[in-house]
Amino acid sequence: MDNIKVVAVDAMGGDNAPVEIVKGCVEAVKEREDIKVLLVGLADVVQAELTKYTYPTDRIEVVPASQVIETAEPPVMAIRKKKDSSIVVALKLVKEGKVDGFVSAGSSGAVLVGGQVIVGKIKGVERAPLAPLIPTKKGVSLLIDCGANVDARSSHLVQFARMGSIYMEHVVGIPNPKVAIVNIGAEEEKGNALVKETYPLLKECKDINFIGSIEARDIPSGQADVIVCEAFVGNVILKLYEGLSSTLIGVIKTGLMSTLRSKIGAALALPALKNTLKAFDASAYGGAPLLGLKGLVVKTHGSSKAKEIKNSIIQCVSFKEQDISGKIQANICVGDKTE
Amino acid sequence: MDNIKVVAVDAMGGDNAPVEIVKGCVEAVKEREDIKVLLVGLADVVQAELTKYTYPTDRIEVVPASQVIETAEPPVMAIRKKKDSSIVVALKLVKEGKVDGFVSAGSSGAVLVGGQVIVGKIKGVERAPLAPLIPTKKGVSLLIDCGANVDARSSHLVQFARMGSIYMEHVVGIPNPKVAIVNIGAEEEKGNALVKETYPLLKECKDINFIGSIEARDIPSGQADVIVCEAFVGNVILKLYEGLSSTLIGVIKTGLMSTLRSKIGAALALPALKNTLKAFDASAYGGAPLLGLKGLVVKTHGSSKAKEIKNSIIQCVSFKEQDISGKIQANICVGDKTE
Missing domain, CATH: 3.40.718.10 (Isopropylmalate Dehydrogenase)
Incomplete structure (x- = not known):
């Protein structure tokens, strides 16, 4: 059980939510036994979607979040006001170390702002780039x-x-x-x-x-x-x-x-x-990580389908296994000394 | 004869000079009876190249220029020092109103700097863009x-x-x-x-x-x-x-x-x-004009072949016929009043 990586996924984000998102999560846990997914979003909706599939039920869990941040909403305001949105709830799971990463196909602005504000930057990192x-x-x-x-x-x-x-x-x-x-x-x-x-x-x-x-x-x-x-x-x-x-x-x-x-x-x-x-x-290459944060936040394309969601979840696992955040922290400091 | 448009062409500019440049000029005068080309460059070289073709000899003239500006040369210095380069000689023809336009596949920097310095901007134009x-x-x-x-x-x-x-x-x-x-x-x-x-x-x-x-x-x-x-x-x-x-x-x-x-x-x-x-x-669309100058300067791609040179020459004719420089001058002023 120690080797299991837990990834939070925004069930409500993107053009194809929740259908393709849920499908991608199911595919991820079926493909890799070392992955557990927390699907964050409107509990009824997500649960209804999950009933379509057979999957290892102990490795997908629904985390309820009663609000949804729309793409058109001004990000800073959305993050501040919608405390029970899937993005904010999931980012808090990252911050609290309850998950190893978070994947969202939702509002880029909200994910970027929320990542910096809620998860926070690694000490020494001036700006968290999307890569x-x-x-x-x-x-x-x-x-x-x-x-x-x-x-x-x-x-x-x-x-x-x-x-x-x-x-x-x-x-x-x-x-x-x-x-x-x-x-x-x-x-x-x-x-x-x-x-x-x-x-x-x-x-x-x-x-x-x-x-x-x-x-x-x-x-x-x-x-x-x-x-x-x-x-x-x-x-x-x-x-x-x-x-x-x-x-x-x-x-x-x-x-x-x-x-x-x-x-x-x-x-x-x-x-x-x-x-x-x-x-x-x-879409074959998974999502874009927001580098330099204290936890892993991955933004996938708004038009993501199941395949991209699955790949992004798997990407989170590599990221965690390789301790990228730790390496960035060490290297940002080494770098500053070198100059 | 009044309707003949005269276009200077940089015989020495670009990866395929002078072979493709000369060929493009020959094709241009063959395609359109209202075009005359002044081929500017090393006279011997250009003349030798021209002997390969049969064409209306009264509509291609060689204008000697003893120097060549290389792509790697710093543009400002090149324009200042190489007074007898094909680019400088041709730009002076534009300035003096002896030609209706100039086409070069040579050093972008030299053409852009030379266009602004030698030909000069239309009054009111703050910067001449390449478009x-x-x-x-x-x-x-x-x-x-x-x-x-x-x-x-x-x-x-x-x-x-x-x-x-x-x-x-x-x-x-x-x-x-x-x-x-x-x-x-x-x-x-x-x-x-x-x-x-x-x-x-x-x-x-x-x-x-x-x-x-x-x-x-x-x-x-x-x-x-x-x-x-x-x-x-x-x-x-x-x-x-x-x-x-x-x-x-x-x-x-x-x-x-x-x-x-x-x-x-x-x-x-x-x-x-x-x-x-x-x-x-x-390459089918001809070269890029440097807009806002007192005369017409067209930069074509460094890798231009005969077809692109020909299209760029023909583009000069439309530009002249439509009096684009005159329209820009009138419009820049109208615009300023509107604001």
């Missing part, structure tokens, strides 16, 4: 920060680089991950004021494998493992990635259906094509 | 600014919105173009300091069809005709567009070649697929 994995030709890269706190300072970016390196090395398993800063040219003297200030700081960090600037065109080819940027830029990259991939895939499908000849070709080629495109499907 | 057309599901959108001057002010972005609207309406032919500002959420209160400051200013402009914020994920679907952003963000969007499209297309091709069955399918589907992907080929 999703994005698909590349070589595998995945960590894009850090895609959170809601824009207009970062250079010291924030340096910490992002450290936290991202730890995550990629210990959760994703890439030794000595290559770190790059998003820039509009490869040369050190290029960039906006923030990048120009941050570049020499990253270069000085002996604990970071800094490879210099990365232009956005080189991100999809996987030239860096950790891609550091300010949250506004990170959001633009993440969302353009999603939008462009789905637009291109749509355009390609339409093209394949345009002639009889191409339709026949498509029928033959589709299985192989689907396998390839799956590699560029962001 | 490429990017492919979308519906056609094209203008991404403004992708230039080298980062850390813009809100008044710059408002002018970009005006200049971009004029360009899209009169060169691309989209009546009352929809203008959006790149943001990390749809709500007015979201964004970084710059966007929050600019949003209400754009909303007040009666001469702009401002539709609000656009998230990067909605850019490829073509929801806005003019996409306003600061140059750092614009560069990231433009380059991620290039990188992700080519990576995805590569990944798809590899996928199609992975099994015998899919190979046969690919052979059947490829012609239709190629047509579709062509619509997402940025």
